[in-house]
Amino acid sequence: MSLPQPVPPSWKDLGKSSNDLLGKDFPLNGVALEVKTATPSNVSFKVGGNRDTKSTLIGGDIEAKFFNKPHGLVFTQTWTTSNVLKTQVEIDNQIAKGVKLDLQTSLTPDTGSKTALFTTTYKQPGLHTRAFLDIFKGPTFTADTVVGRDGFLVGAEASYNVTDAKITKYAAAIGYSAPEYAVTLHGLGNLTTFAASYYHRVNSDVEAGAKAVYDTRSSTAGAVALEVGTKVYLDSAAFLKAKINNSGILALGYTQNLRPGVRANFGLALDTQRLNDTTSSVAAHKVGASFTFEG
Structure with a gap:
């Protein structure tokens, strides 16, 4: 007798x-x-803002979210500094167990631009499938499915343009997921780009991972983009992350929980091939920070 199968991750979470x-x-x-x-x-309310170093522009948004758990309803309204109004309505486990309905809309009053995406999700042990209808673009119908058994995962995605009556994109993926490690292989962009990723929880304090991407359409024949990284927990309130790619870009991240609900995060990126370039190395390096306050 086989063991009960868990619900596999969605396509986007592979x-x-x-x-x-x-x-x-x-x-x-x-x-x-x-x-x-x-x-x-x-x-709940969320206010976010950011200042881009390169453009010096400041952007932000304010979000209000209402939860009605007995009826599985979540209503979210967002207003951005770009004057975009976003609305999301989610209904979970009301029509049938494992079925979730999601409507996301956006409106830009200045230009009249609008979008509407309707999503249906169905989950059960061993199966996670979603269907999207982009009402104003195409309209375009997109569906993806992930099937899982004993840790093995197989997924696929396809988009169909209703007006043109043709498939506009397709992709596939296979993988294996265990509590300590996971391996995934994607074929994206109508199987023109291939990505392989690996994750390993070495122990309770150390995690490691890598990702390789090969684009058959790249002008550099046979070139593979490779990135490796690690995460080390310094204590229960802080961790350090580091990653480097085959272009020589080294990135470091440090996160510290200052107190319950207050978190600070600092980042630094260095172009290791231009460390001694006094004329342009400043532009090659990046630095940033983020702060989160949660009540």
Whole structure:
């Protein structure tokens, strides 16, 4: 008798452990601030802002989210400094167990530009499938499915343009996931770009990962982009991350929980091939920070 199968990750979360290790907690392009608060009446607020070092532009948004857990409803409203109004409505486990409905819309009053994306998600042991309908673009119908059994994962994605009556993109992935490690291979962009990722939790204090990407359309024949990184927990309140790619870019990230609800994150990127270039090395290096306050 086989063991009960867990719900596999969604298509977008295949290789998530490696992607998070190599992509998160490296604030390199300026200074960001995020403040989160919650009320007793099931409403939470989030205010975020960032200043880009290169453009010196400051952007931000304010978000309000209402939760109605008995009815599986989440309503989110966001207003950005670019004057974009975003609305999201989520209904989970109401129509049937494992079914989630999600409508995301955006409106730019200045230009009249608008988007609407309707998503249906269905989850059950061994299966995670989603369907998207982009109402104003195409309209385009996109579906993805991940099937999992005993740690092995197989997934696929395809988009269909209703107006043109043709498939506009497709992709596939295979992988294996265990508590201590995960391996994933993606074929993206109509199987023109291939990515392999690896994640390993060495022990309770150390994580390691790597990712290689090969683009068959690249002008550099046979070139593979490679990135490796690690995460080390210094104590229960701080960790250090480091990664380097085959272009010689070394990135460091340090995160410290100053107190409950207050977190500081600092990042530094160095072009190791231009350390002694006194004329242009300043532009090659990046530094940044982010601060999060949560009540």
